[in-house]
Amino acid sequence: MRLLIIILYSAFSLTVNGQNDIxxxxxxxxxxxxxxxxxxxxxxxxxxxxxxxxxxxxxxxxKDTIYLTMVYVYDTLKYxxxxxxxxxxxxxxxxxxxxxxxxxxxxxxYSGSQDGHPCPDKLFFSKARLFGLRxxxxxxxxxKSFWTSKKFDPWFVKLVD
Numbered sequence: 001m002r003l004l005i006i007i008l009y010s011a012f013s014l015t016v017n018g019q020n021d022i023x024x025x026x027x028x029x030x031x032x033x034x035x036x037x038x039x040x041x042x043x044x045x046x047x048x049x050x051x052x053x054x055x056x057x058x059x060x061x062x063k064d065t066i067y068l069t070m071v072y073v074y075d076t077l078k079y080x081x082x083x084x085x086x087x088x089x090x091x092x093x094x095x096x097x098x099x100x101x102x103x104x105x106x107x108x109x110y111s112g113s114q115d116g117h118p119c120p121d122k123l124f125f126s127k128a129r130l131f132g133l134r135x136x137x138x139x140x141x142x143x144k145s146f147w148t149s150k151k152f153d154p155w156f157v158k159l160v161d
Contacts, residue, residue, distance in 0.1 A: 053116035
């Protein structure tokens with residue numbers, strides 16, 4: 001009986017430590033950053049030149065695969081229709097705080113947007129790296145740089161805190 005309890009306790013502690021290994025901040029050479037938080041939420045950002053995009057949501061794991069589910073943030077847009085009646089509509093928020101906005105504010109040009117460059121929906125975790133999956137296979141082929149012929153690793157590496 002003691003042996004069974006020790007085995008169950010060990011298996012549970014390994015599972016908990018496995019999730020703690022995944023939690024953290026990662027980046028890759030394509031301008032993507034992802035933070036997997038201990039509360040099973042994530043924040044994804046992409047930057048290239050003067051463009052940016054972000055997503056947030058929740059994540060779960062099954063074996064070594066991480067599944068990302070986006071949770072969109074909406075702003076309430078208030079406007080008047082042709083007959084002067086005030087209407088409300090929902091639009092994707094430019095930041096991670098839901099707020100109320102109007103047509104004049106939405107006319108501003110933003111270089112960043114929510115879901116402009118969507119995050120991957122699943123990643124494979126191995127050795128403190130996150131690999132993209134394409135057609136069920138790990139994406140490990142090096143990516144050629146935009147400006148030079150140098151090639152970069154396509155996976156995310158974990159940042160050391």
